[in-house]
Amino acid sequence: MVERDWTTRTPEPGATLEAEGITIRCHRQDAATLVSGDLAAAIKELAPSAQMLGLLELLPGAPFALRIARDRALLCTRDPLASEGWYNGFAASAADDLYLEFVVTGQRAPEVVASCMSEQPGSRSAATLFAGYGALVARLPNGVSVRIQAPEAAAAWAHLANVIKVL
Amino acid sequence: MSGWRHPELGDVDRRKPVWFTFDGQPLSGFAGDTLASALLAGGPRILGRSFKYHRPRGLWGLGGEEPNAILDVTFDGKTTPNVRATTEKLRNGMVLQSVNAAPDAARDRFGLLDLAHRFLPAGFYYKTFMALGWMRWEPLIREMAGLGKLDATHHPPADTPVMNAACDLLVIGAGPAGLAAAAAAARNGRQVWLVDEARAVGGSLRWRGGEIDGAPWTDFAATTCNAVKAAGGRILTDTVLWGAFDHGSYAAWQRREDQTNVHWRIRAQNVVLAAGAIERPLWFANNDLPGIMSCEAALHHLVLYGAVAGRRIVIGCAGDAPYAVAAALAKAGCQVTLVDARKDTPPAPDGMRIIRGAKITRAHGHREVGAVTVDGTHLDCDTVLVSGGFTPSVHLHCQAGGKLDLDKASDSLIPRAGTSPIRTVGAANGAFGLAAALEQGHAAGSGAAPAPRAVDRGWALDPIRPDPGIKGRVWIDPQNDVTLKDVRIAAQEGYQSVEHLKRYTTLGMATDQGRNANFAGLAAMAVLTDRTIAETGTTTYRPPFTPVPLSVIGGMRRGEAFSPPKRLALEPQHRTCGAKFREYGGWLRPAYYGEDEATAQQDEARTARQAAGLYDASPLGKIEVIGPGAAELLDFCGYVRMSTLKPGRARYGFMLSEAGIVHDDGVVLRLAEDRFIVSASSSHVGSVRLILEEARQDRFDPSRVFLHDVTAHWATLTVSGPLARAILADAGFSVPDIPHMSVAETRWKDIPFRIARVSFTGDASWELSVPARYGGELHAVLDAAGTAHGARWIGLEALMLLRAEKGYVLIGKDTDGVTMPHDLGWGGPRASRQDEYFGRRSLFTPEANRNDRRQLVGLQSTNVPLPTGAHILAPGDTRRSLGFVTSSYYSPTLDRAIALAMINGGRSLVGQDVTVFNLGETYLARVTDACAYDPKGERLHG
Incomplete structure (x- = not known):
């Protein structure tokens, strides 16, 4: 069997894509924890100042929580949370490296976003399909933050590289 | 050629001639022409051949409905087949070729088929081509029929981006009705997207003209466009809205000048369909001859391009619409005769003859029209323009589920109100006059002010x-x-x-x-x-409304982007070590390290048994099951009970389907009373999680157990072999002394560190997991320590060989869609478990109880590995397959070939000889236990 030559690579943190009016930079998350169950209790216990965010809501500084489902969220913090496992009413798992973050900025960032995801105004879940890959998407003052699961980051990055060439 | 170029009319740039060829004939047009207008003005009449009879065909229409002028277009060295001449812009250097004709449209040798038309009616092929077998005829038919030819060297670039958009009001069609709807809605502050397939807004106004609110229609159009943009909307021209889908979702194909196409996905709160109507032909003998055109198309080409259809023109109709066409052609210098089937008609336009109460019954001509018979009277002509009424373009309404009703006034099928989410207006709704179109459009845009006004008497018509x-x-x-x-x-x-x-x-x-x-x-x-x-009734309307290039729909998802595998966090490290990659279970993983696969596989497997093998096990699923209900959930979803597993221990088990078929296998690790990790196969992580999730939500209290797929968070490297323990010690890991099938959580350099003693090779193995960002460090440490002990990195090919030596199955390779756990020798839980678990009941059906079910066994043969997939036959039997070889390798450790197979009643055949058959070759083999190496499992304990 002939091996296919996969030329795409997972971007390293700091890698950048640029086109006129568009900059996309890859970041590694500081720390993150998947929480499920009583999300209010989870935030109160693990990161009391964290705000729960839906799709394209404005990201504050850490800590914050990106809602995934009715009873699941990704709690993003500056430092890893020590505790995993079952609490009273919720579960927690370390997820620091589950996602890579792509930050899309520039005056044409909205076109990149329009190319990669549909509008879902007011969605309470930050989870959506971005460029065909499951992602958590939030807004930044000058663009968007897109968290893609690390194993799919290579394909998503390559797609973005192609998109910004033709927009 | 009877068409000609008017010296002044048309919006083409006569200062910029454009040169092209058609079927090898050099021709010219002007910048701004379409292929159709340039051919009409100066090219031959015969532009193609009909599909079956190969009759000559000429230009008919003005847009996407064009049935005849279908051309292969070569531009810039690339050929695009089946381009509609009416919608393609003319460019310098284009080479146009007719389709379905050999050698070309004018001289097509298959035109002789028309002489045999009596023997080739509709459906003739259902009753013929039976003698000598179909495949004798099929290549010939394929050569003779069909349209354009594919250029194998033309790979359209995968460069069409998808753009998602949302709007308050989507107006499809920018003719008078669409403009009125957009204007009204935009003035109400609504965000309007106005989409039209033509290169400019206006629709039929562009060639029919007209005044709106006492001013040229262009003023109204410009004001409307400004209002749309001011309200935050958008205008897309050269854009075909081709599909209506569920939940207010619409697809459009935009063509951009000197840029890529765009595939639009538009979600609209409301939709107005103002797509106009298509002129119908008239039906008389030989109504297909070149030179017979749509009346409206003739006006379109005259006004927009200055391309005049002919000089001696007969117009056949039964309505008012063609009268303006006749007048325009007469004014342009043509000799026009109107043949109106009605006795009561509007006055004849100046300068032309009108025959009332008469119909064209026959067109005459061999290769193009030269005359018509009008109720017995012979009329010479070079062009016939026809108008049999108009068919509203209701496709999108019907795609959205809408129904149609026959409207007698317009003699057309128009949308039944309330049957689709789309509101249809204007000619698409049977309102063929300008005033009616403006009024309907305005109302659809919820215009509060009076509708824009136009003076017209409407179009009367008699049904034909x-x-x-x-x-x-x-x-x-x-x-x-x-x-x-x-x-x-x-x-x-x-x-x-x-x-x-x-x-x-x-x-x-x-x-x-x-x-x-x-x-x-x-x-x-x-x-x-x-x-x-x-x-x-009518047939079902389905997208696309007009042919859309697959390259537009496929977009950028081609080549590597078509089905990209998941990537390892440690891929760079493996590449540095010389790994050659291949896709396994949706992941790109090292297949082997080195240059020659066969050699590498053997060397890696040998080294793994003699010293140690190191491999990346990161893709193996890590689904955390957490909560007081975790054990109960796993007991239900698994074939092997996990609730009796003690914290710190691991157990191998299966997940079945509802039909009792083995869906996945894997190890479950218990970290705490209320916390497990399900290590699913890398290809089955998603489906295993779904089965768990469904049971969690449907059968159990979902507040007592949760699932977290954290596979990607961890990098897992495995050290396996007799020197594994020594390697770990030299690497500086403080490895707890845990027995085989155990797990421990600890820390390494203050990094979370999980160690599991599970084995996929049959040798003592340690799976080491760290957060992926530290995977590189782990890899470096193991690489150094492993190399010092003569270990090596091994790929999946060696790993599969090693596990096959032990008789460990690979789900989907050694199992298939009928394999049950007891077929694999795992009958214990089936016999002992009395509680309910997923798939249990299917394990006791008569089918499941059969003695001759295919069972997993080993095969020992000569030193040549048996072909995988080879069939097993009883000795002396040449026809009935008893099963097949599922895995087969040459074992460097055993220095012989080994194989696994699924054979009917296999376990009862252990010790017996069977024949193995593959592609005409036969082999002898002996049935053995599945495990060929270390059957007592002593090597597991290091």
């Missing part, structure tokens, strides 16, 4: 239908060569439903998708079967 009594060959669908006689044959043979009519005759199945033919076809069938049009 194909006359089954007419003599001669009358074309209903010119593109697929379907005649009125074919409709009669279909009715006679019982194919009276419109769906049957369509499939039996192929009416409406060509690239014009019946836009020129469907109404006539169902009207003819209605007459022939003595039904109304409503009773006869």
Whole structure:
């Protein structure tokens, strides 16, 4: 069997894509924890100042929580949370490296976003399909933050590289 | 050639000639021409050949409905097949080739087929081509039929981006009705997207002209566009809205000048369809000859391009619409005769003759029209323009589930209000006059102020239908060569439903998708079967409205982007070590390290048994099951009970389907009373999680157990082999002394560190997991320590060999869609568990209880590995397969070939010889236990 030559690579943190009016930079998350169950209790216990965010809501500084489902969220913090496992009413798992973050900025960032995801105004879940890959998407003052699961980051990055060439 | 270029009319740039060829003939046009207008003005009449009879065909229409002028276009060295001449812009250097003609449209040798037309009616191929077998005829038919030719060197770039958009109001069509709707809505502050397939807004106003609110229509159009943009909307021209999908989702194909296409996905709160109407032909004998065109198309080409259809023109009609066309042509210098089937008509425009109460019954000519018979009177001409009424473009309404009703006033099928989420206005709704179109559009845009005004008397018309009594060959669908006689044959043979009519005759199945033919076809069938049009019904409208290049829909997802595998966090490290990659279970993983696969596989497997093998096990699923209900959930979802597992221990088990079939296998690790990790196969992580999730939500209290797929968070490297323990010690890991099938959580350099003693090779193995960002450090440490002990990195090919030596199954390779756990020798839980678990009941069906089920065994043969997939036969039997080889390798450790197989009643055959058969070759093999190496498992304990 002939091996296919996969030329795409997972971007390293700091890698950048640029086109006129568009900059996309890859970041590694500081720390993150998947929480499920009583999300209010989870935030109160693990990161009391964290705000729960839906799709394209404005990201504050850490800590914050990106809602995934009715009873699941990704709690993003500056430092890893020590505790995993079952609490009273919720579960927690370390997820620091589950996602890579792509930050899309520039005056044409909205076109990149329009190319990669549909509008879902007011969605309470930050989870959506971005460029065909499951992602958590939030807004930044000058663009968007897109968290893609690390194993799919290579394909998503390559797609973005192609998109910004033709927009 | 009878068309000509008017010296002044048209919006082409006469200062910029454009040179091109058609079927090798050099021709010219001007910048701004389409292929159709340039050919009409200065090219030959015959532009193609019909599908079946290879009759000559000329230009008919003005847009996407064009059935005849389908060309292969070569530009910049690349050929695009089946381009509609009416919608393609002319560019310098284009090479145009007719399709379905050999050597070209003018000299097509298959035109002789038309002489045999009596033997080639609709459906003839269902009753012929049986002698000598179909495959004798198929290559010949394929050569003779069909349209353009593919250019194998032309790979359209995968460069079409998808753009998602949302709007308050989507207006499809920027003619008078669409402009009125957009204007009204924009003034109300609504965000309007106005989409039109032409290169400019205006629709039919662009060639018919007109005044709106006392000023040229262009003023109204410009004001509307400004209002749309000011309200935050958008105007897309050169954009075909081709599909209506569920939940207010619409697809559009935008062509951009000197840029890529764009595939739009638009989600609209409300939609107005103002897509206009398509002119119908008239039905008389030989109505397919080149030189017979749509009346509206002739006006379109005259006004927009200065391309005049002919000089001596006969116009056949039964309505008012062609009168403006006649007047324009007469003013342009043509000799025009109007033949109106009505006795009571508007006055004849200046400078032309009108024949009232008469119909064209026959066109004359061999290769193009030269005369017509009008109720027995012979009229010479070089061009015939026809107007049999208009068919509203209701496709998108119907795609959205809408129904149609026959409107007698307009003699057309128009949308039934309230049956689709789309509101249809203007000509698409049977309102053919300018004033009515403006009024309807304005109302659809919720205009509060009075509607824009226009002065017109509307278009009266008398219905015209194909006359089954007419003599001669009358074309209903010119593109697929379907005649009125074919409709009669279909009715006679019982194919009276419109769906049957369509499939039996192929009416409406060509690239014009019946836009020129469907109404006539169902009207003819209605007459022939003595039904109304409503009773006869319509066929189903499906996207796309017009052909859309696959490269637009496929977009950028080609090549590597088509189905990209998941990537390892440590891929760079493996590449540095010389790994060659391959996809396994949706992940790109090292297949082997080195240059030669066969050699590497053997060397890696040998080294793994003698020293140690290191491999990346990161893709193996890590689904955390957390909560007081975790054990209960796993007991239900798994074949092997996990609730009895102690924290710190691991257990191998299966997940079954509801039918009792083995869905996945894997190890479950218990970290705490209320916390497990399900290590699913890398390819089954998603489906295992779904099965768990469904049971969690449906059967159990979901607040007591949760699932977290954290596979990607961890990098897992495995050290396996007799020197594994020593390697770990030298690497500086403080490894707890845990037995095989155990797990421990600890820290390494203050990094979370999980160690599991599980083995996929049969040797003592340690799976080491760290957060992926530290995977590189782990890899470096193991690499150094491993190398010092003569270990090596091993790929999946060696790993599969090692596990096969132990008889460990790979789900999907050694199992298939009927394999149950007891087929694999795992009958214990089936016999002992009394509680309910997923798939349990299917394990006790008569099928599941059969003694001769295929069972997993090993095969020992000569030193040549048996072909995987080879069939097992009983000795002396040559026909009945007892099963097949599922895995087969040469074992460097055992220095012989090994294999696994699934054989009927296999376990009862252990010790017996069987024949193995593959592609004419036979081998002898002995059935053995599945495990060929270390059957007692002593190597597991290091």
